[in-house]
Amino acid sequence: MSAWKTWTILFAVCISFVSCEKVAKCDLGVNGHITFTESDSGRLDVNLHLHKFSTQSGTYKIHVHENAPSSSLSCKKALRHHFNPDDGVNGNDIGDLGVHSTNAMGMLHKDIPDISPLTLESGPFDIRNRGVGIHDASHHGAMIACCQILEQVQ
Structure with missing residues (x-):
């Protein structure tokens, strides 16, 4: 087989494995980030990469909220309600991570x-x-950090 045909076959095989996933990121600055990755099949996975919330272990509850944070308002005032578009029909808060x-x-x-x-x-x-x-989660649910989910261009 010629080198040209071999390269063409390898190129065609590689193209068939290219994913069309979408990525969105919520940047917490020095506290890390949360990455949302959606595969071409529609599955949305989350990766938590959080740090510097304290100098010791702690427990945190993470939610998607209806609103994005505003630079002029605190997280607590800006975010308001949890994101729950089906109003709990499934018996849970869909935005609860x-x-x-x-x-x-x-x-x-x-x-x-x-x-x-x-x-x-x-x-x-x-x-x-x-x-x-x-x-x-250990101090009456005090909000300690927030960020906006922004789609990333790939």
Whole structure:
């Protein structure tokens, strides 16, 4: 087989494996980031990469909120309600990303698989340009950080 045919076949095989995933990121500055990755099959996964919330372990509740944070308002005033487009029909808060604990150094690196029906596509479950709030689960739910979910250009 000629080198040209071999290269053409390899190129065709590589093209077939290219993913069309969408990515959105919520940047917490020095406190890390939350990445939302949606595969071409529609599955939306979350990666938590949080740090410097404290110098020791802690427990935090993470939610998607209806509004995005504003630079002129505190997180608590800007975010308001949790994002729940089906009004709890399924018996839970769809925007609830769970309660998670940091390690002894105040860090949390965790993957949350498939948070369906949330999506990065237009529609009632679209989370782009909404906010994420991180609450201290041990101190009456005080909001300690927030960020806006922004789609990333790939």
